[in-house]
Amino acid sequence: MAQKSTIYKVELSISDMDRHYYETHKLTVAKHPSETDERLMVRLLAFALSAREQLEFSKGLSTDDEPDVWEKSLSGEIELWITLGLPSEKIVRQSCGKAKEVIIYSYGGKTAEVWWDKIKTATTRFDNLTVINLADAETSSLAQIANRSMRLQVNIQEGDVMVSVDENITYVTPITWKDSKN
Numbered sequence: 803m804a805q806k807s808t809i810y811k812v813e814l815s816i817s818d819m820d821r822h823y824y825e826t827h828k829l830t831v832a833k834h835p836s837e838t839d840e841r842l843m844v845r846l847l848a849f850a851l852s853a854r855e856q857l858e859f860s861k862g863l864s865t866d867d868e869p870d871v872w873e874k875s876l877s878g879e880i881e882l883w884i885t886l887g888l889p890s891e892k893i894v895r896q897s898c899g900k901a902k903e904v905i906i907y908s909y910g911g912k913t914a915e916v917w918w919d920k921i922k923t924a925t926t927r928f929d930n931l932t933v934i935n936l937a938d939a940e941t942s943s944l945a946q947i948a949n950r951s952m953r954l955q956v957n958i959q960e961g962d963v964m965v966s967v968d969e970n971i972t973y974v975t976p977i978t979w980k981d982s983k984n
Contacts, residue, residue: 805835810842811951816850818958823853831859840909841886843944844936845870847965847974848884848907850956851934857882869897888917891924898928903982906931911938918979925980933980943972 812829827849833842849857849871856875860868871884883901885893888908897904908914914935925931947970957964963974 807832807834808950809833810948812846813953814846814850815953815955816853816958817956818850818853820958820960825853827853829859838945839948840941840945843948843965844886844907844909844941846954847936847944847956847963848886848905850954850965851907851958851963851976852882852884852905854882869901872901888914891921894921894925894928894931898931902930904928904931906933907936907976908933908979909936909938909941914938922980928982930982931980932978932982935977935979936974937977940972940974944974946970947972 810831810833812831813826814829815826817824831842831846845859849859852871854873857871857873860870860872869883870886872880873882875881880901881903883897883904885897885904885906886909888910889897889906894904894906908917910917918933918935925933944965947965947967949967952967955966961976963976965972965974
């Protein structure tokens, strides 16, 4: 018998001084049976870093042809496609062809660095692709503060991120490996 997803209730308050975005999102997030707490928290962080009115979680791990997070226009075009982890070159190419803007949030320490060294040359042709790496120690720290009912506060200023749940605080400094704006 297949395991069921675990439901997380999250009140995500975002104060993004860099983009002047200040909003609280009440989210119900399904954690796939194969998903770790670290990946779940990276998914929430990716949502916070790119938050906008129409942003939403997709079916994620249970669907191969959807990103983890996305924004669709009212007419159905994919405005933003967010993928977590270390996608293959084929997945990157397909994602960039389907969406106006693509962001990959890689994590995993040395494994992520090896992945980027292998794939970065092939990504130069994609003007709509941004790749952001999250340090292993920081994502591991995020996993420690995960719980099924969270009031998550994310403060973003000058590229630095402070994530807090209750009295637990984690600092994250995303590193941009490729910027679609340059």
